[in-house]
Amino acid sequence: MKKNKKIIIAISITFIFIIGMLGFTIINIREKMDSSAIDLTQNLLDNIAHQIANYNDQDEAFVKKYSSNFKNLNTQQIQQQLNVLVEHYGYLNAIYFLNNEGIDSHGNKVTHADLPYQDFKNKDSTFSPAINGAYGVWETVLQMPVENGGMLYVEIPFSKYSQGTDLTFYNKTGFACLIDSGSKKIVLTSKTPNVIWNYMQDADELLKEVGFNEKEIKENIYNSIESNESVVVKGSVQGETVYLSLRSVQEDCDWYLCGVIPVSAIQQESNLVLGMLFVAFVLMILSLALVIALVLYEIYQNMKKEKRRYEKTQLENAIYDATAEASDLFICLYDKTSQKLERAFCNSEDILGLENETLVENEDIFMHLLDSFFVGLSEQIKNNEIDQTCTYEAQRVHPLTQEKQYLRLIIKNINVVGKEKYIFFIANITNDVLIQDSLKMAALDAKQANQAKSDFLSKMSHEIRTPMNAIMGMSEIASHYLDNPERLKDYLKKISQSSSHLLSLINDILDLSKIESGKMALYEEKFVLSDCISDVFGIIDMQAKSKNQQLQILSEEVVHDILYGDMMKLKQILINLLNNAVKYTPVGGRIQLVIHEIKSVNKKLVNFEFLIKDNGIGMSQEFLDRIGQPFEQEKNQFYGQENGTGLGLSIVKNIVSIMGGTMDIKSQLKKGTMVRIQLSFKEGEQDDYKDKDKLKDMRVFLVDDDPMVLQDVGAILEEFMIHVDTALTGLEAFHQIEDGFKQQNDYDVVIIDWKLPDIDGVHLTQMIREKIGREIPIVFISAYDFSEIEEEAYAVGVNDFIEKPLFKSRLYHALVSLKNETHEESYNDSSLSNQKILLVEDNELNLEIAKELLEMKGVTVVCARNGKEAVEIFKGSQLDEYQVILMDIQMPIMNGYEATQAIRLLERDDALRIPIIAMSANAFSDDVQRCLDVGMNGHIAKPISLTSITQTIIEVLEKGR
Template identity: 45%
Template sequence: MGQQVKIRDNEKKKTITSAVWGGLLIASILLITTLWVSNGARVGTSQAVNRVSEFYLEELAGRRAQVVSEELKSNIAYMENALAIMEESDLASQESLRRFLGRVKRLYGLDKIALVDENGIVYTEHSTTSGLSRYSFLSEEMTGPVTSTANLYGARKQVVLAIPVEGISFQGSRVTASFIQINIDEMLSSLTLQASNNETYCNIYHRSGESLTNDKFGNMEPGSNLFSAVRDADNADSTDHQQLIQDFENGNPGQITFNYQGFQEDLCYVPVEGTNWMLAILIRDNVISEQISSISSGMMTRGIIQIIITVLAMLLVFHVLTNQSKKHSRILLEQEKEDGNRIRAAYAQIEKEQAAMRNIQAAMGSGLWSMEFNEKAEIISCNWSDTFRNMLGYHNEADFPNRLESWSDLLHAEERDKVLGEYWETVKDYTGVKTFDVEYRLQTKHAGWRWFHTAGRLSRREDGSPITFVGLFMDIDDEKKMEERLEKQTIDLQDALAAAQHANRAKTTFLNNMSHDIRTPMNAIIGFTSLAATHIDNTEQVQDYLAKITTSSNHLLSLINDVLDMSRIESGKVKIEEKETSLPEIMHDLKTIVQADISSKQLEFFIDTADVVNEHVLCDKLRLNQVLLNLLSNAMKFTKPGGIVSVRILQKGNAAEGCASYDFQVKDTGIGMSKEFLEHVFEPFEREQTSTVSGIQGTGLGMAITKNIVDMMGGTISADSEVGKGSTFTVSLQFKTCSGSVRQEVIPELNGLRALVADDDFNTCSSVTKMLSTIGMRPDWTTSGKEAVLRTKLAEEQNDSYAAYIIDWLMPDMNGIEVVRRIRGIIGEETPIIILTAYDWSDIEEEARNAGVTGFCSKPIFLSELREVLESPFASPDSEPDEQEENGSFEGKKILLVEDNELNQEIAVEILQEAGFVLDMADDGAVAVEKMKAAEPGQYDLILMDIQMPIMDGYEATGQIRKLENPNLARIPIIAMTANAFDEDRKAALDAGMNGHIAKPIDVPKLMEVLGEILK
């Protein structure tokens, strides 16, 4: 029995021993197998990462080279644009050429732009240099852009970019080239990959291997020759060295690896298009190797942990079986301790490798992405690096899980299908040849959409282990923005060039036209002046010549004013000044101004209003007048005798509270414009036909001036036209109202009474009848004089007579005066009859009153004016005006004339003495001040003061006179009489203390009017 127990114990020990050895054998097999498989995974992953890294470096270098090339192209475009906008005036002298080069330099931000002529003379903004010792390559005939890395002023970082020049000559010599100097260090600063302590560098080399910068490049001496550095490398390989030289000479891209001062370096280089430069990127090899380790660390660590867990489980079983054996217990405890150390070491290694991976990814400026697939291309695992997560604004795996959807869901909709399609094509290409290479936008957490570039490849293994995909992400948002800026700059440059060329062509055409247009009135002035001198004794003939001289002079002045107005608008000197303005006053003044031209050209003229309830507004009266006069002048100019010109003001109901909106329409039946020209009608210097063709003179600036003024007033202007049928211009403006609307209430005395409107213009009839309805009358209207007489008879027969008549002066079938005469024969003398006219009625007033006209009303008629005329006592005619004081009141008035120009003095003296003034002269402001200091009170009644004088100008002279101790002298009226004729000049005169402003050339009636107001 004891022997059997002993045998069983021995068998038990043998069984335990067999189990222990079997477990150890299985564990060893698992460990060896896992290590072998993991090593295969490491090798495969290493191959994938190496291939992606090579591709990544090539792409990185290529992108930087492209940015350098685009920068050079932009500079070439700048020079070409500068040459394209050069005008003959810029080549008039060395000073004008230097000014032009200075403007170009400031406009495009270029460094030292210069021109070179065929004699080797170099012209810059500040100097003229003979000889090309420093720029000898420019003496050769160039066929295209050229870059030179010649040593300038002892600094390699300055290079020359030159282009050939054709068709430009300066001072008798042909200009052959234009060039600028470029600071390469500044250009490279925008290409910096990261700080140099991350062991990644970028530089530009000449094809000779010479560095174009003084930047650090790895451990090489700054500015050193790349060929020499590679030749002196620790593992100098003549094959790599020769390959490097050959690639540089032929401008081929490539990569080599070499050891330099204890570090293994990966060098990638690509040519810069259009230059003899090579862009090189240098990265330490440990960056790549550590990245490989970090990629495979996850797979390796999982294998090790699985083995450890298996061994621990088996040892736990052994512990139960050998619970009674202390020796086995001690072995188990030691094994557990050793395994614990291994686990801690494994985790420490993982953390170390992950830290290395983060550093490498930061150095590469990229994020990492690795995935594993089975044979069916199904995802086994996905791993996003923390660097990539941080790029997108996520800080942990919980925010950005290790799933493909974390990335794909952030893709921009415009690129999503394309990017995912190419990704799965790459994954299913088990040969590993295809590269996943895409650019796309991702939605970041806090920074919106950013551009990324991803490159990745598969690593397939034949041993059945998972297929690994490794990808690198690079944030290229800054590069994309730079490309967009370059593209926009290119487009802007092209637009600017086109605009400049168009402006040059327009100005050339303008000058050609102006040469004719200015010479035409000048020829008339000179010719008729000569004829007047020849026929000085024939008073009637001389007066005719003088009238024609006056007409030509006024036309010449209008041409000059247009040019000056356009210049001031373009320079921003024209300001809009809003003041309380009466629209009726503006429209009546406008009618008065154009009446003479309307009559002389034998045109029909209509002017009316519609729905105007706000007659007083805040606006710039002068500019509004200028706009309407420009439009009316054009309408009259391009309408043949017998044609129609009309003006209409319409108030619209779409204005904000406290404002009123108006349409001013100017219409004609003139020659019209083509649809093609309508697109350019508001551009400067544009005329559909020159005066030599159409016989109509002008600058081509009127519509451009009008458009600019309307824009400054916050309005719009549009044109509608058809050749041969006329044109319609509509100006839409909104003004603030400075009083309420015109009274809309009924006039009690006229409420319910009838009124008759007779006018051949339907718009006038419609407008006036609406106003009559507003004040309570029952209006009828007709466009025929004969029908007006007939309606009057019918009204009398029906005992429903008209209480008021408003009749147009000129109607086609019957003259308005005759209509009044016939109506008076029917109704008697009591009922008021008002003549409505757009013309001056002074010549027919006596005849009209004899025919029975009660009063006159000027077109366009406004509601306030209609109310006033209907509320007045109609039966009594207007009282005769008081006799005006004659101009003899100027007799004996004393004027101090301050004028430095002898010719202007002579003209002013003749005009003023004829009016009865006594004159004293001062030929400078300083003289005028001394005369006033020595004057007695009452010695002068008024001072006419020029502004621009050599010693003391008119403003300063006025200021000193106003400071005189004698108040009677200090308060003397001073009127500016000057060629400074703009609004700001008038304001400056008033601000200086003057009492008025008269513009030269002198308008005699205007001068007398101003003098009369001051001296009354």
């Protein structure tokens, strides 16, 4: 008993000692990890400070280099250089002084008293302290001497120094801000919402919030910073303990960086380690408890020797079963002497799909299982060749569930009461393998995504250059055809289309930002599907022709042409997909867009299927699985150049999803790609064909070599109660038209496909004019560019052209126009003559363009340079002197929203009724809605055109009548 008592005392002392050592270890680990985390935080803030200092140095070097542009310039050239410096490099304003005369980037004359900061100590290059300037943001002014004796002042917003970082770390639990040392004002903060200093103005307020309100403590902190020392102190924010870290951005700098890091964030990693130590501690206690239990059990067995063998056997079985169940293992014992599996414990059916008795009684099944891990393993077991612990892994199908699983086998040698045995541990590691595979795939995806984003800027250069080349090329060609109005008009149209495409590239970037932030909205409006497709064709056709590709647009069973929905989003989808098809289809390839109207169960909706097919290089199945992710592009060995931004398919996929549609892509390498888009729109045709009776009883002859075109167009014309005759060849058509003429049953209109299998449309027209006369109106239809044959067609007597596919509205308006022998404009802009308009625009170039466009229509234009000036001009005008106000949105002093609200609040009769139309580069639907919410009547998206500005003004004026 004394011996047993000593054993218990020794175990208790050991247990207490281990607990004490573990506690001491935990305390030391926490302190060391906290210290390491603080050092890491210091390094993070040092990196941020170094980055801000680099941006500051880069600005100074750049402006110094740029100042050489101001030698020997006149006032206008100086103003242009200043404007370029501000517009293209992200500065607020730039001012140039020479001989005490100054001018800023807006063309305004400036005196020394007007400078945002006048207290520069010398004439060297230097930065001013932080100031809150005229633009309502914190800024610094860079003074840069010019070689000719002048001086350049550049106003730089502090927000420019947050490029590439949002001043956060530790997964946005730690935040930083930039403070001006002179004024103690906070000039740059984190972009993350709900951060304490987003609502604070200066460093004193921040220190007070963190708990350092005593004057002496604050002075010590400020003195340390001014001595270029880093300061780390512990405080509390809203009951949470934090570290406050402050350091100067760089030596002899007027700014310092302040970071706030919650202690909980720093201790998060140490808590994980401590948690693991706690688990180990618990297991140690359990182990000690088990040892104590065994010791007590041994003492108890000594007292009752007669039950020792039976109880020992029961305990061994219980331990094996409990261990197997608790650890999700299958455990079995193999006797080396008898060469038999003598015992199998729990979990054999769950892990292996076999019962314990089956494994024990059937030796071949177990040996076959061993060989599935390693060929010949069963023979090594029988020959006792394994003398050390071995591990094997295998893949198999569970015989009961038929699920794929991964198993791990561990073989150990043991000696039980002098008997040599093998003990086998078989574990199901399927979850671990799948987790490892998913982690590898995630790492690979992240690497590919980062590489794609790294290539983004270089790819954007090529994308933007494509429409720019078209604009420059067409401009140069147009200059050689100034005496040919028709060709000049065609070239200008293509320049406009390429400009729209260039604008769409910029919108792609903005769209991606909207999509990722969840702010993408749909703008529902009435639109004509045929016009939308025509615009798309005009943009893509030039690109296809440059590669000698065949671009074809077909329609199948399309009845509805007037729809309600977001036309711009539909254009964006089709242009992106067709643009990809052109890029990745070799020279001389084929590209096809098929538009198919699908019958809908919902009578209020019209369903369309847009099928884009090409015989290009195609895509691999691996890339199809990743398709739609931003910046993703496939590096294809069959295509020499990597074009594109990598945004197109991502934007298309998201827009289709937002519009409630579906997208399906099928592709094979070197065999082409097929993209199927299905979208629904509201029907908008109820009032557009109310005068279709005017086409009743017309006789139309249609010639086309495509039977599907004859069927679809014939159905549309019959709906207008038009008698239709058709032919598939030119000669057959001529004979039928000639027979009708001889029988004095002439056709009212003849519609001819340009390209026919026997004779082309030009020759057929020539035959009709020679044999029948010039009275019958003849219309050419084609899916190709008419500019190639336009002059020849008009020369032989063609009256009009209609692009394929032939939509309902396009046919209707063309036939009505031909019957009335007039081509009416969609709107009459003569009503603008003698109108007086107040134009509000702060950009001189935009002001000049808008003023010139309006004056071309006989409009009297009065100009204002900002919102405040506009309010004063309107306030001093006579009642109803102005018919419309065109209001820019982004302006100094008072923006367009504020100016509109100020006008609406004026106490005069015309303040509420005068139409105010926004002019803005912000063209998203939520931007348009904001304009309407503040009291505006319409919206014109920049860049403006003559058509957009006149048509919008007329529509707004007509609504007000």
